[in-house]
Amino acid sequence: MQELISDTMIETVVNLFKKPLCTDTGLIQDTNKKEEESGETGTALKHEISRLFGRSLAIREVDCGSDNAAEIELGNLSSPLYDLERFGITFVASPRHADALMVTGAVTLAMADALRKTYDATPSPKIVIAVGDDACTGGIWKGSYAVLGGVDTVIPVDLKIPGNPPSPDVITRSLLTMLRSKKDR
Amino acid sequence: MKEDQTARYYRIEGRDLVHTVKALKEEGKILISIFGVEDFEGEDRGGDEGDGGRVGDERGSECSQLYVFEDQGSEKLLVLILQQDNGLHHSISGIFPVASLFEREIADGFGLSFSGAFDTRRLFLHEAYPQDFHPLRKRVQNCLTVPERGMPGEPYRFRTIEGSSVYQIPVGPVHAGIIEPGHFRFSVIGETIVNLEVRLGFLHRGLEKLAEGRTPDEAVQIAESISGDESAVNNCGFCMAVEQISGVTVPPRAEYIRGVILELERAYSLLSDLAGMVTDIAHPVSASRLTVLRERLQREGDLLCGSRFLKGAICIGGVSELITGQALEHLFRTSGEVEHELDEIAEWVLSIPSVIDRFSTTGVVQPELISSLALSGPVARASGSFADTRTDHPYGVYRERVPGQACEQGGDVLARFSLKYQEIRASLRYIQELLVFIPEGPVCGEVQVRDGFALAAAESPRGMALHWVSIRDGVIHRYKARTASFCNWYAIEHAVIGNIVADFPVINKSMNLSYAGTDL
Numbered sequence: 022m023q024e025l026i027s028d029t030m031i032e033t034v035v036n037l038f039k040k041p042l043c044t045d046t047g048l049i050q051d052t053n054k055k056e057e058e059s060g061e062t063g064t065a066l067k068h069e070i071s072r073l074f075g076r077s078l079a080i081r082e083v084d085c086g087s088d089n090a091a092e093i094e095l096g097n098l099s100s101p102l103y104d105l106e107r108f109g110i111t112f113v114a115s116p117r118h119a120d121a122l123m124v125t126g127a128v129t130l131a132m133a134d135a136l137r138k139t140y141d142a143t144p145s146p147k148i149v150i151a152v153g154d155d156a157c158t159g160g161i162w163k164g165s166y167a168v169l170g171g172v173d174t175v176i177p178v179d180l181k182i183p184g185n186p187p188s189p190d191v192i193t194r195s196l197l198t199m200l201r202s203k204k205d206r
Numbered sequence: 207m208k209e210d211q212t213a214r215y216y217r218i219e220g221r222d223l224v225h226t227v228k229a230l231k232e233e234g235k236i237l238i239s240i241f242g243v244e245d246f247e248g249e250d251r252g253g254d255e256g257d258g259g260r261v262g263d264e265r266g267s268e269c270s271q272l273y274v275f276e277d278q279g280s281e282k283l284l285v286l287i288l289q290q291d292n293g294l295h296h297s298i299s300g301i302f303p304v305a306s307l308f309e310r311e312i313a314d315g316f317g318l319s320f321s322g323a324f325d326t327r328r329l330f331l332h333e334a335y336p337q338d339f340h341p342l343r344k345r346v347q348n349c350l351t352v353p354e355r356g357m358p359g360e361p362y363r364f365r366t367i368e369g370s371s372v373y374q375i376p377v378g379p380v381h382a383g384i385i386e387p388g389h390f391r392f393s394v395i396g397e398t399i400v401n402l403e404v405r406l407g408f409l410h411r412g413l414e415k416l417a418e419g420r421t422p423d424e425a426v427q428i429a430e431s432i433s434g435d436e437s438a439v440n441n442c443g444f445c446m447a448v449e450q451i452s453g454v455t456v457p458p459r460a461e462y463i464r465g466v467i468l469e470l471e472r473a474y475s476l477l478s479d480l481a482g483m484v485t486d487i488a489h490p491v492s493a494s495r496l497t498v499l500r501e502r503l504q505r506e507g508d509l510l511c512g513s514r515f516l517k518g519a520i521c522i523g524g525v526s527e528l529i530t531g532q533a534l535e536h537l538f539r540t541s542g543e544v545e546h547e548l549d550e551i552a553e554w555v556l557s558i559p560s561v562i563d564r565f566s567t568t569g570v571v572q573p574e575l576i577s578s579l580a581l582s583g584p585v586a587r588a589s590g591s592f593a594d595t596r597t598d599h600p601y602g603v604y605r606e607r608v609p610g611q612a613c614e615q616g617g618d619v620l621a622r623f624s625l626k627y628q629e630i631r632a633s634l635r636y637i638q639e640l641l642v643f644i645p646e647g648p649v650c651g652e653v654q655v656r657d658g659f660a661l662a663a664a665e666s667p668r669g670m671a672l673h674w675v676s677i678r679d680g681v682i683h684r685y686k687a688r689t690a691s692f693c694n695w696y697a698i699e700h701a702v703i704g705n706i707v708a709d710f711p712v713i714n715k716s717m718n719l720s721y722a723g724t725d726l
Contacts, residue, residue, distance in 0.1 A: 082384045086411055088722045089386050090434025090515045093478070096384045097504075100497040114382035131332040131408045132387060135379050161427055166341050166348050167412035186434070188514060 062193050067108040069200035074120060077109040078200075080150075081119035081143065085136050085175075086168060087126030091153040091186035095123060103189045110196075116140075121148035124172045125186075127155040127162040133175055140176045150180045150199075152192065157181040211450055212599065213274075213283040213661045220295070223273075223288060227298045230275055235284065237298070238580045238693075239274040239672050240308035241686040242316045244344050246270035246289065246676075247659070269316045269343075271295070274661070274672065281599050283661060297323035304580045304693055315342035315414075330407040330725060333359045341415050348415050367393035367401045375707065379408045386721035390710075397706040402699050409725035417685040422448045422522055422655055422675075425682055429673070430517050432687055433723030435478070438471045438516040439666040440687065440723075443673035445522045446601060446662035451677055452655050456602070459647040460524035465603035465640050466534065467510070467519050468664075469633040473541070474503040475667035476584070476626045476633075477548075482715035483623055484555060487564040492555045499544050499551075506537045524650030538641045545634040552627045565620035569701040569713030572617060579700075580693040583669020585717050588625045589617035595665035607643075609636045619716040655680055666690055668719060689723035 070078045082095055098105045099112065113119050116139045128136060140149070151172040154160040159170040172178050182195040208215040218226060227237070245268065273286040288295075297320035299306035309320045310329035317340035319326070331339065337359045340346065367374075372395055379387035387408040393401040413432065417425045422444075429444035430437045442464060449456060456464075481496035504514040510533045511519040511526050519526050555561055571589045575581060586593055592613055596604040610632030614621035659676035669690025676683045694717060702713055 083380055084386045084409075086409055087386070088431045088434040088437075089720060090437070090517075092384050092386060093435060094514070097497070097501065100501060101494045102498060102501050112384055116380075126409070127411065129409060129411055130334045131410060132379065133334070135387065135408070139380055161431060162411050162416065164348060165412035165416045166346075166350060167410050169350065185513075185517060186515070188508075 063108040070109040079113045085132040086129040091125035116142040127159045128169045235275040237302040239688045242312045294321045413726040433720040435475045443664040447675040450660040451658040461603045462644040463525045472667045473633040479718040486712040523653040541634040568619040588614045588621040622716040691719040691723045
């Protein structure tokens, strides 16, 4: 208990009763390191996207049985701290506008048809990325009456990003690795 | 029949059910769950009571139904046990409309039918499942049920609204945004919604069946995966039930850390609701700032236990040993800073006329719906209810320290926005309070799993989560989770009526319910 109540803590408690004093710079200080990281990866990502897709990579997300944590992380990619759009990655509203599908969750029986239709609606050539342990292998849902298994039991998968769920940084870096391995058109 | 820390159990006969439920309603009690349990307490095996001893019957052993009621004046929940598998069951959906959902769930899972029910369509089993498939029956083996070609289930019949100029808008299961799958069927005249039907079940993963036969330790991961942004609270609810069965005492320090974890989860989950609401009315500047705050809190989770969703932070008997005092101190500072920043953003957002114009009087949830649909959490509290599991049925650290309470009267999107803002603020303050007073000591108690059953209730960011666990021979015999989303979803069907289609996204976001947590 003694070690926990430090001077900084007392100071913060005192500050609680003062007028809030917060600036945007204070925020960025704390998150500086990670942002730089994703910045470097991002620049490389932009380079690969220009090489392969001309300007941008359009991604459609499909949830087929995820517990929504992976959705939140994919949503975070568009948040100001990661802001993948500046590197040429956009999440689009229709599979018909997409170059790639990002699929999360072990595919449930009720979603299998919807996933196949989404895949068929995506113009070729297309990339399929399985995001999260469940999407990669079926994860903890293996053996359930309601789950077909990983995404690759339903449609062909190009990249698997494991994690429960993978963090935005991991997703960004995995994308980069995959794009680097693709040859020029 | 039995009384434990969280509930009183009573047996009831089938013929007494309807008038007992009516009497309970008159006393002001609210039905919050019904679920089935096959071979309850193993009494069928003995065969010394009533219809017992029918093991070996081709229908399998008996299915009991447990009716769970909440009594506003009591900390304990009331559970009626109806042990009757033969003949017809009486539906109580005429008394408590929410019962319709529970009864449909039981009909899918166990194949029971209810007389007098106003809706007998399947709920979580879609067309892909054969019509006579009832997965929760013990005789059904848990293996993939790819339906044989030619015998699919009956097609689902949506409610039909007829009349000149009524048209329908089907949406989903694959939506335009990065969200979970579900189907919305709007009936619209001009721009005004006259009816909405929500059809879920796309994320049904067979969670309850999957938990059966596993040891409680193995099932922790399953409980955590009910809904990603409610991992900690569902895990906590499950652990509390197992701890109660096994008579485990959670050390005080662990209770405090659990409190911190649960409130951290509440704060970041509700922050994304606020961000979602302002995004849907085209105010991305404030949304960006709110998502930054959320990201900061998620990183605190990563720092605490290595998971941005607090997975693995809570275990049976206490909390993970990975959580250090240093990380807690870091969280203390961050929660203070986030609180100040949030105040500034909320004050600003709520002073913009166009925001108020979109939020106010949009998507009103009438207070009458609260008891008939068993609404809980922010959805209920924004419509004048004070219900909060943390204070009504206190558990863990909430027994010692009362968390900050909030209530709004409007029932519209504005009320839910203000309420959620106040709740995040209260959570951040509560975290700081806990961290000032946190005792030293061990973080995990001795666990020796015993057989038995118990019910646990916990307040998730979306409302009351119920976890009922029955352990037999050291493994889980039945696990039933009822999340707040399961009931709250149907509030949307009522809230959107009379609103324009363009306001649906913001109404939906203002409740931000979990699809996965409903489908299980």
